[in-house]
């Protein structure tokens with residue numbers, strides 16, 4: 001946005017005009033959502049976020065509302081557009097430390113926005129807590145003050161906003177947790193920067209929507225046969241822990257792989273056969289049996305990890321599959337905790353590997369990145385993808401998907417009830433099905449995470465991973481279905 005602002009100024013757009021549009025949008029939101037407010041309390045920092053709040057204060061007062069303005073510091077320190085806003089607005093103001101939060105207030109939060117660079121002071125933190133304790137509605141300008149727009153992390157303390165009004169486009173802090181929750185309802189307002197300028201700086205970082213991958217979705221040819229829809233292999237562990245791989249395999253079939261074969265130790269076959277119908281079974285007990293199997297080049301994607309156990313065998317099997325498309329999940333990831341470099345070296349060249357760690361698994365492969373608190377989730381996923389030459393699905397409620405030297409997507413459609421045993425196994429199977437159908441790894445991963453979120457919403461609160469399997473829906477193929485679920 002800094003670059004967008006700069007180009008907007010170069011193209012002759014008045015930056016003060018943008019601030020006026022921003023402030024008016026905030027005032028409009030306040031009046032629309034809180035017509036019953038006793039007074040609007042505008043808290044203004046000394047940057048442009050405070051400038052937006054001053055414009056909002058003037059607009060609210062102009063509409064007849066009762067308004068109070070509190071400034072964080074000496075107004076002589078206002079510069080640029082914020083100074084211009086201060087000069088243009090003739091509402092009485094008081095120092096921030098004199099504000100006593102009162103029931104009936106609606107707080108317009110213009111303390112810090114994109115310029116937040118360090119933890120908020122203890123005084124400001126105490127004020128934020130009082131406002132939260134009184135459950136006063138807060139309308140945040142751009143971001144709830146205290147939330148870091150780059151990482152979604154809280155620097156010291158933050159407001160919990162009911163509404164956040166941001167401008168032109170979402171920033172990472174609006175999507176990553178805890179920022180996303182602290183924003184409340186997010187409104188993205190066009191304040192008049194031409195779309196061509198915004199898109200010219202569209203970063204490689206985007207929200208995960210169908211726009212990212214719909215062109216890669218396979219259109220079913222009426223004459224297709226099952227081999228044209230891909231043949232996915234899912235590895236099972238020993239019988240007692242084979243449920244996880246069964247869920248991956250079932251998900252793979254539901255997600256559109258033409259054939260799914262489960263590969264398992266002979267001892268597990270009776271258990272698996274009792275449970276599986278459309279999924280084929282094949283015994284593999286030794287490395288030789290695996291090499292025989294993979295001679296069949298129609299097997300075009302593999303999932304290894306869910307319920308697999310056996311770290312030694314996992315490492316050997318993965319080495320044998322290093323020229324194939326592989327989703328490595330769960331125990332498959334943990335198997336490389338002592339020598340992640342071996343895994344990364346095996347998958348050099350064109351990207352073939354998709355890693356699906358949750359935070360715990362991530363820290364086993366990338367302990368230094370997990371321990372570095374200066375890194376955002378986006379930074380961690382980005383560096384991990386470069387280091388491993390894999391697509392990384394760094395799971396959680398704000399799953400981040402990254403590819404080596406390339407794009408990063410933040411997923412925002414997952415309901416919290418996806419946090420249930422087996423849900424990750426289902427995701428691994430969907431990614432495997434997409435790879436088997438020939439989608440490139442990043443598109444396979446992003447579309448799978450999105451589809452998993454849609455299925456979770458469809459299955460509803462209280463779902464189990466079994467319900468989730470039945471809720472897997474086709475992927476949208478047309479731009480008309482780009483709407484978020």
Ligand SMILES: NC(=O)C1=CN([C@@H]2O[C@H](COP(=O)(O)OP(=O)(O)OC[C@H]3O[C@@H](n4cnc5c(N)ncnc54)[C@H](OP(=O)(O)O)[C@@H]3O)[C@@H](O)[C@H]2O)[C@@H](O)CC1
Nearest residue numbers: 018019047048049112113114115116117118119120142167
């Ligand atoms: N196109 C757009 O999107 C548009 C955006 N606009 C708006 O501009 C906003 C960004 O404005 P901004 O750059 O002036 O930064 P802002 O957030 O007001 O911070 C101000 C200063 O606070 C300080 N500071 C930092 N941390 C601190 C701390 N913990 N405790 C105390 N002080 C701290 C730090 O200064 P320092 O003290 O470090 O010198 C910092 O520079 C953006 O969020 C949006 O609302 C619109 O006007 C129109 C178009």
Ligand SMILES: Nc1ncnc2c1ncn2[C@@H]1O[C@H](COP(=O)(O)OP(=O)(O)O)[C@@H](O)[C@H]1O
Nearest residue numbers: 395396397414415416418419421422423424425
């Ligand atoms: N709070 C949450 N909100 C939304 N999605 C979540 C949440 N917690 C976990 N998930 C998702 O649920 C899945 C859990 O995967 P994982 O931790 O591997 O579970 P399991 O091993 O039991 O299958 C991941 O896709 C993750 O992104």
Ligand SMILES: [K+]
Nearest residue numbers: 109112143145
């Ligand atoms: K703010």
